[in-house]
Amino acid sequence: xxxxxxxxxxxxxxxxxxxxxxxxxxxxxxxxxxxxxxxxxxxxxxxxxxxxxxxxxxxxxxxxxxxxxxxxxxxxxxxxxxxxxxxxxxxxxxxxxxxxxxxxxxxxxxxxxxxxxxxxxxxxxxxxxxxxxxxxxxxxxxxxxxxxxxxxxxxxxxxxxxxxxxxxxxxxxxxxxxxxxxxxxxxxxxxxxxxxxxxxxxxxxxxxxxxxxxxxxxxxxxxxxxxxxxxxxxxxxxxxxxxxxxxxxxxxxxxxxxxxxxxxxxxxxxxxxxxxxxxxxxxxxxxxxxxxxxxxx
Amino acid sequence: xxxxxxxxxxxxxxxxxxxxxxxxxxxxxxxxxxxxxxxxxxxxxxxxxxxxxxxxxxxxxxxxxxxxxxxxxxxxxxxxxxxxxxxxxxxxxxxxxxxxxxxxxxxxxxxxxxxxxxxxxxxxxxxxxxxxxxxxxxxxxxxxxxxxxxxxxxxxxxxxxxxxxxxxxxxxxxxxxxxxxxxxxxxxxxxxxxxxxxxxxxxxxxxxxxxxxxxxxxxxxxxxxxxxxxxxxxxxxxxxxxxxxxxxxxxxxxxxxxxxxxxxxxxxxxxxxxxxxxxxxxxxxxxxxxxxxxxxxxxxxxxxxxxxxxxxxxxxxxxx
Numbered sequence: 186x187x188x189x190x191x192x193x194x195x196x197x198x199x200x201x202x203x204x205x206x207x208x209x210x211x212x213x214x215x216x217x218x219x220x221x222x223x224x225x226x227x228x229x230x231x232x233x234x235x236x237x238x239x240x241x242x243x244x245x246x247x248x249x250x251x252x253x254x255x256x257x258x259x260x261x262x263x264x265x266x267x268x269x270x271x272x273x274x275x276x277x278x279x280x281x282x283x284x285x286x287x288x289x290x291x292x293x294x295x296x297x298x299x300x301x302x303x304x305x306x307x308x309x310x311x312x313x314x315x316x317x318x319x320x321x322x323x324x325x326x327x328x329x330x331x332x333x334x335x336x337x338x339x340x341x342x343x344x345x346x347x348x349x350x351x352x353x354x355x356x357x358x359x360x361x362x363x364x365x366x367x368x369x370x371x372x373x374x375x376x377x378x379x380x381x382x383x384x385x386x387x388x389x390x391x392x393x394x395x396x397x398x399x400x401x402x403x404x405x406x407x408x409x410x411x412x413x414x415x416x417x418x419x420x421x422x423x424x425x426x427x428x429x430x431x432x433x434x435x436x437x438x439x440x441x442x443x444x445x446x447x448x449x450x451x452x453x454x455x456x457x458x459x460x461x462x463x464x465x466x467x468x469x470x471x472x473x474x475x476x477x478x479x480x481x482x
Numbered sequence: 483x484x485x486x487x488x489x490x491x492x493x494x495x496x497x498x499x500x501x502x503x504x505x506x507x508x509x510x511x512x513x514x515x516x517x518x519x520x521x522x523x524x525x526x527x528x529x530x531x532x533x534x535x536x537x538x539x540x541x542x543x544x545x546x547x548x549x550x551x552x553x554x555x556x557x558x559x560x561x562x563x564x565x566x567x568x569x570x571x572x573x574x575x576x577x578x579x580x581x582x583x584x585x586x587x588x589x590x591x592x593x594x595x596x597x598x599x600x601x602x603x604x605x606x607x608x609x610x611x612x613x614x615x616x617x618x619x620x621x622x623x624x625x626x627x628x629x630x631x632x633x634x635x636x637x638x639x640x641x642x643x644x645x646x647x648x649x650x651x652x653x654x655x656x657x658x659x660x661x662x663x664x665x666x667x668x669x670x671x672x673x674x675x676x677x678x679x680x681x682x683x684x685x686x687x688x689x690x691x692x693x694x695x696x697x698x699x700x701x702x703x704x705x706x707x708x709x710x711x712x713x714x715x716x717x718x719x720x721x722x723x724x725x726x727x728x729x730x731x732x733x734x735x736x737x738x739x740x741x742x743x744x745x746x747x748x749x750x751x752x753x754x755x756x757x758x759x760x761x762x763x764x765x766x767x768x769x770x771x772x773x774x775x776x777x778x779x780x781x782x783x784x785x786x787x788x789x790x791x792x793x794x795x796x797x798x799x800x801x802x
Contacts, residue, residue: 317790
């Protein structure tokens with residue numbers, strides 16, 4: 186988990202410095218000074234990096250050119266929600282994302298178990314296949330799927346988009362689950378098998394039950410992919426009542442390039458859920474997991 | 483997709499529940515358990531395999547058909563052999579897009595890696611409110627591209643936008659970040675680095691966290707300076723993880739669509755047309771399915787070969 190990062194090296198260095206008693210004070214002072222210099226540096230870097238995000242937040246609460254009010258306002262939000270389909274788009278996005286997350290985890294959790302515990306050539310071959318599929322451009326599959334879905338009545342339908350999202354989360358979701366299962370010792374399961382538990386039983390009752398952090402990081406990954414996606418949505422969703430937020434925001438932006446307040450209000454609505462998820466669950470938010478799981482297989 | 487089914491048949495015969503670690507698992511003495519495990523594995527993997535075959539495999543086959551036909555989105559067209567490929571491979575626009583994709587990928591991978599690693603190293607030292615910085619700096623990666631591209635548009639798009647206006651008031655002229663071809667390419671690359679560095683920062687941070695601090699103690703006792711410690715200890719120890727993060731970021735960059743498309747739409751004068759954007763515009767704006775899919779197909783074949791080779795490399799290095 187990337188967030189559980191300790192400064193053991195720095196602490197070790199401090200310990201070594203504290204050992205030399207005559208120089209102890211000055212070394213300590215230098216270290217404290219260095220600390221504040223680095224703090225100032227980080228402050229500047231972070232401020233610069235966050236300018237575009239701050240812009241969104243500030244403009245969303247700033248009255249537009251035609252407005253009569255000044256200062257802080259929620260006008261842009263009421264405008265967006267009363268004059269556009271924003272609430273429909275928000276609902277669509279929430280639905281698509283929720284279903285994607287649930288189905289991705291439901292498919293990846295068992296598959297990850299096989300990748301973690303299976304040691305045959307077939308299993309590692311499947312892992313390679315997942316990696317290859319993962320690295321392919323989405324555009325290659327989107328055009329054929331568009332034609333297929335059009336025949337099935339799934340083009341311009343949220344279900345079609347959900348299917349594509351689940352398929353595109355699958356590889357990484359499966360690795361993330363597998364990487365988490367790797368940390369659960371197989372000896373626990375062996376004990377249960379001796380007691381007559383089935384393999385499926387031990388997967389469910391021992392491995393999966395202890396994998397909440399793994400499930401959460403996989404869910405967060407699927408959430409971000411489905412919530413933020415633009416390409417799949419723009420290809421498949423054609424009628425405005427079926428839009429998800431990304432293309433809703435984009436189409437609104439194309440029509441109102443001067444009404445920045447409303448555009449940014451919609452942008453705030455769109456970035457709030459991922460930021461909220463991330464703020465509350467950030468300790469499960471590990472990209473290290475993606476790399477680690479890839480390295481482990 | 484026959485490999486998958488063959489693979490599963492093999493799985494049915496030979497899989498054992500094995501322990502974590504790379505050593506081949508010891509065969510469990512009770513063979514009924516082994517058979518049961520194989521059966522269970524089959525069912526556990528089935529939904530995933532079905533999805534892979536139907537949603538990832540089928541379109542690949544269909545894409546191959548489309549790439550050799552003169553069709554559109556509604557009409558399959560007639561078989562034209564490799565005409566689409568020769569058409570694409572002899573067009574200047576394709577090679578220009580390929581060139582931009584390479585530049586975009588190199589800048590995206592190494593730019594975000596350098597920034598990410600630098601910040602991860604800084605955040606490893608003692609800094610007040612370190613945890614807050616760590617979370618705030620991940621925001622560019624968390625915020626949807628649609629939102630951040632809108633913000634970047636507001637900041638740089640027109641001569642009246644804040645950044646050009648600021649530069650103008652500093653006497654640096656009024657750069658047209660998205661209208662000048664070279665500058666637009668630079669802006670898109672910088673935007674990509676801004677979006678991606680948090681990913682690299684997280685990857686680097688978790689790699690750095692796994693480095694045993696006692697190694698540094700030993701090194702400093704042997705008189706190794708800070709720079710030496712970094713080049714001789716830190717970099718080699720995180721090399722494998724760095725390698726993996728480069729591979730992942732290369733794939734992300736080559737396949738990236740929204741970062742480019744939402745900021746510039748591939749323009750001005752196709753200066754920021756990457757292969758994915760090129761394929762998208764060919765299919766959905768010029769309605770030429772054949773050539774568009776041919777571009778995507780060429781990318782696919784390249785990426786399959788490259789990723790299979792890289793995957794082997796990762797596995798090899800992880801066995802050592």
